Amino acid sequence: EVQLVESGGGLVQPGGSLRLSCAASGFIFSDHWMTWVRQAPGKGLEWLANINTDGSQTYYVDSVKGRFAISRDNSKNSLFLQMDGLRAEDTALYFCARIDAVSFNYWGQGTLVTVSS
Amino acid sequence: DIVMTQSPLSLPVTPGEPASISCRSSQSLLHSDGYNYLGWYLQKPGQSPQFLMYLSSNRASGVPDRFSGSGSGTDFTLKISRVEAEDVGVYYCMQALQTPITFGQGTRLEIK
Numbered sequence: 001e002v003q004l005v006e007s008g009g010g011l012v013q014p015g016g017s018l019r020l021s022c023a024a025s026g027f028i029f030s031d032h033w034m035t036w037v038r039q040a041p042g043k044g045l046e047w048l049a050n051i052n053t054d055g056s057q058t059y060y061v062d063s064v065k066g067r068f069a070i071s072r073d074n075s076k077n078s079l080f081l082q083m084d085g086l087r088a089e090d091t092a093l094y095f096c097a098r099i100d101a102v103s104f105n106y107w108g109q110g111t112l113v114t115v116s117s
Numbered sequence: 118d119i120v121m122t123q124s125p126l127s128l129p130v131t132p133g134e135p136a137s138i139s140c141r142s143s144q145s146l147l148h149s150d151g152y153n154y155l156g157w158y159l160q161k162p163g164q165s166p167q168f169l170m171y172l173s174s175n176r177a178s179g180v181p182d183r184f185s186g187s188g189s190g191t192d193f194t195l196k197i198s199r200v201e202a203e204d205v206g207v208y209y210c211m212q213a214l215q216t217p218i219t220f221g222q223g224t225r226l227e228i229k
Contacts, residue, residue: 047220103177
C-alpha cells in the first residue's frame, strides 16, 4: 500500500524557517517524481514544486522561488521542503504527492504550517 | 501562467440526479503527443485530495464508472451520472501541461 506521511509543520515566526519531510513507503520511491502542494485555510490547492527521480531537476511556482527548496533522499525514501523567509501568507496545510505521468496519484494527509508572531 | 476557471463554484444536487462541472483553461492543454494534460481531483470533507481522472477522460483506478470526463483544448467537463452521498466535497481540475501547474478554484458539490 502506498503511503506518504508528512511531518515537520508547526508554528513559526515571520522570517523563520521550517523543513518539511515526507516519508514514502509501499512503492519504489526512486522511480517517481514527487511534488508539494499547499492549501491555505478555507482556500483551494496551490502547486509549489516538483522534483525528478534523482533530484537533479526541480521546478517551482514563482511565489516560493528563492525561498523554498525541494529535495529528496532516495536512500531514505524521503522528500523534503526547506522553507526559508516564511511569511504570513505561507500559512497552509502542506501536502506531498507522488507523480505518475502527469497526475498526482497519491497524497499524504498534510502537515500544518502556521506563520505568526 | 495557465489560468483554470471552474463553474459552477457551488453545486447542490439531489441524490440519484446527474451533475456536471465545467473547467476552462486560458490556453490549450493539448500536448503534441495528442493528449490533453487535464486531471480532476476530489477533496472530501476533512480529507486529502484524491485522484479521479487523468488526461481528460481516463478514470483513475477504483473510481466508479458513474464518473466520466470529456473535453479537449480549453474546455473540459466532469460528469457524474447519478450522484451519491459519498460524492460530496470539492472538485478541482488541474493542468499539468506546463509549470507552474495550476488548479481551478474548486467546485463544492453538496447534497440537497
